[in-house]
Structures are given as structure tokens and as C-alpha cells.
Amino acid sequence: MTVRTLKSRADPSGYEPPPLDVSVRSEDPSAFMIEVRGELDLSTGPMLKQHLESYNDPSGSNGHPRRVVYLLPELKFMDARGLHYLLTAVDGHGPETITIREPSSSVCRLLELVGLDSMIEERANR
Secondary structure: OOEEEEEOOOOOOOOOOOOEEEEEEEEEOOEEEEEEEEEEOOOOHHHHHHHHHHHOOOOOOOOOOOEEEEEOOOEEEEOHHHHHHHHHOOOOOOOOOEEEEOOOHHHHHHHHHOOOHHHEOOOOOO
């Protein structure tokens, strides 16, 4: 299992982006589990994309996952730009190969509004 974590930090100008914490694990080489906590928007989206760039190279040491699973119970805020970054952070993946588990209520509402709520994994006991 591989685990990598990113935490957002203030840049030298003193601007401090909203909090973002990303953890990646690969228990199965065909799927990456990516947990995103905090806020995902225009200011933090590039950090997510940059953090996941090592997974974009199919010839890289991590391989290229066939599926991406986002765990989002602690993602407190996501706007349309954050959704764009979520969907494009790992090249070659889009709504057809991305699954979302346990989205927070605000994330769930955004996915419903844009018609992507089919990406939410159904719970087994529903």
C-alpha cells in the first residue's frame, strides 16, 4: 500500500489558501483511493492537480490506475472550479472511471446540480 499526503501551505507572498489535505493510497494497482479534505476551489485545485501529477504517467513507478475513487466525507466546500480539478486531476480519467464515496452534503448537492450524482457510489445497505 502506498500513502502520500499533501497539506496546503501559505506562499511567500503571505496569501494562505483555504485548507486542503490530500491522501493517496493504492491498495490495488488498478485503483487509487484519494481522500480530499478541506476546501477545493480555484485556489486549491492546482495543488490537487500538482500533487496527483505523478499518477498521470502510465510508465511511472505507480502505474496508471484504471479507476480513481475519491473519498470525500471531509471535503467541506467545493465549487464548480474545484469540481473541474477533481475530474481532471488524474489524466485519462473522467466521470466514467471516477467513483465518489461518502461525499459531504455540500459536495453531494453540487454533484446533483450538475447532473453528476451518478458518480456517487451507492451504499450496500440502502
